[in-house]
Amino acid sequence: MAVKMIKVHGSGNDFYLLDQTQFPEPLTDKGLKQLAINICKRDGAGLYEGADGVLVVDHSEHPHVLGRMRVINADGTEASMCGNGLRTVARYLGTQNEQREFRVETMYADLKVQAVADFAKHVPAYSVEISPVSFDAQTLGMHANHEAQTIINETIPELKSDLKFSAVSVPNPHLIAFVDHATLVGSELGRIGEWLNDGKNSIFPDGVNVSFVEVLGQNSIFVRTFERGVGFTNACGTAMSASSLMYVLLHQESTDFNQEIHVTNPGGMVKTIVHQGADEEYWMELIGNATFVKIVSLPLEDALADDFTQATTTVTGEQTAYEDFVDSLKMA
Numbered sequence: 001m002a003v004k005m006i007k008v009h010g011s012g013n014d015f016y017l018l019d020q021t022q023f024p025e026p027l028t029d030k031g032l033k034q035l036a037i038n039i040c041k042r043d044g045a046g047l048y049e050g051a052d053g054v055l056v057v058d059h060s061e062h063p064h065v066l067g068r069m070r071v072i073n074a075d076g077t078e079a080s081m082c083g084n085g086l087r088t089v090a091r092y093l094g095t096q097n098e099q100r101e102f103r104v105e106t107m108y109a110d111l112k113v114q115a116v117a118d119f120a121k122h123v124p125a126y127s128v129e130i131s132p133v134s135f136d137a138q139t140l141g142m143h144a145n146h147e148a149q150t151i152i153n154e155t156i157p158e159l160k161s162d163l164k165f166s167a168v169s170v171p172n173p174h175l176i177a178f179v180d181h182a183t184l185v186g187s188e189l190g191r192i193g194e195w196l197n198d199g200k201n202s203i204f205p206d207g208v209n210v211s212f213v214e215v216l217g218q219n220s221i222f223v224r225t226f227e228r229g230v231g232f233t234n235a236c237g238t239a240m241s242a243s244s245l246m247y248v249l250l251h252q253e254s255t256d257f258n259q260e261i262h263v264t265n266p267g268g269m270v271k272t273i274v275h276q277g278a279d280e281e282y283w284m285e286l287i288g289n290a291t292f293v294k295i296v297s298l299p300l301e302d303a304l305a306d307d308f309t310q311a312t313t314t315v316t317g318e319q320t321a322y323e324d325f326v327d328s329l330k331m332a
C-alpha cells in the first residue's frame with residue numbers, strides 16, 4: 001500500500017502531513033511513532049531532508065469541526081499542540097472542504113482557524129487560535145523552585161543561569177526568558193534545552209520547550225526555540241505565542257492586549273495578537289504562512305522499514321515564493 005504525504009512548513013518549522021483517512025485502517029500509535037522516527041531523521045538519513053515532526057490528520061467526531069490534528073515529534077513522542085503545524089492543517093482541511101473559517105480538534109481543545117490574506121504571492125497565510133493557557137506547575141509537569149505553583153520571571157537555580165524564566169503551557173509546556181542579543185545567539189539556550197529534555201532532570205521530567213526572546217522594539221520580538229522532542233527548530237508557533245503573551249504581561253509600560261506583535265524567528269516571521277477573554281483567560285492568535293512544499297509518495301511498508309529508495313516527489317513551487325518573501329523581509 002502506498003502512503004502519500006505533503007511536506008509542509010510554517011516559518012520553516014517543517015513537517016510531513018499525513019492524512020490517515022487515505023488508509024482503510026488508521027496506523028496504530030506504534031506505527032505512527034516508528035514512521036515519525038524514520039522519516040524525520042536529518043542529514044540524509046530520513047525521507048528527503050527529514051522534518052521536525054509528523055502532523056496526523058484524521059476525522060473528528062466533534063460537532064462543527066472539520067478534522068482532528070495530532071502532532072508526533074521527530075523523536076516519536078506526541079505533543080499536545082503545534083501552532084505552525086495547525087496553520088498547514090487548516091489550509092489542508094479548508095481547501096478540501098471549501099471553508100475559510102472553522103475549528104480543528106486538537107488534544108485539549110477544538111481551536112478556531114481562519115484563512116487570511118496571503119503574506120505574498122504564493123505564500124498563503126492562516127490565523128489559528130492558541131489556547132488553553134495555564135501557568136500551573138501541575139499542568140506544566142514542573143517541579144522547580146521548591147515545588148512553586150507558578151514561575152513568572154524568576155531564576156531557576158538548577159539551570160545555573162542568571163536568566164529569569166517564565167513557565168507557561170499553551171497547552172504544551174514552554175519556558176521563556178527575555179535576553180540580550182549576545183545571549184540569544186549564544187550557546188546557553190542549547191545547553192539548557194538539552195539538559196531540560198534529557199529525560200533525567202527532576203524539574204521537567206517530561207521535557208519542556210525552551211525559548212530565548214529578544215525585544216527588538218515596541219511590539220517586535222525575535223524568538224529562538226529549542227523544542228522538546230526535536231532540538232533547535234527554525235520556529236515554534238506555540239513558543240512564539242507563549243513569548244508574545246509574556247511580552248505583553250511583562251512589558252505593560254509599552255504594550256497591551258489586542259495589539260499586533262511582529263515576531264521574527266530563524267525561519268521567517270509571524271504575527272501574533274494576545275487576547276484576554278471575558279473570563280479573564282488568555283488566548284493568542286498566531287498568523288503566518290502555511291506552505292506546501294511537495295507531495296511525497298512511497299510504499300507504506302518501506303517507510304515503516306526505513307527504506308526510502310522508492311519515494312517519488314512532486315514539487316509545488318511554493319518554497320521559492322516563500323524564500324523570496326523571507327529575502328524581501330531582510331531588505332525591508
Ligand SMILES: N[C@@H](CCC[C@H](N)C(=O)O)C(=O)O
Pocket residue numbers: 013071073078079080081082083084085172173209227228229230233235236237238239
Ligand atoms: N513546533 C510546534 C510545537 C511542537 C511540539 C513541541 N515540540 C512539544 O513537544 O511540545 C509549534 O509550532 O507549536
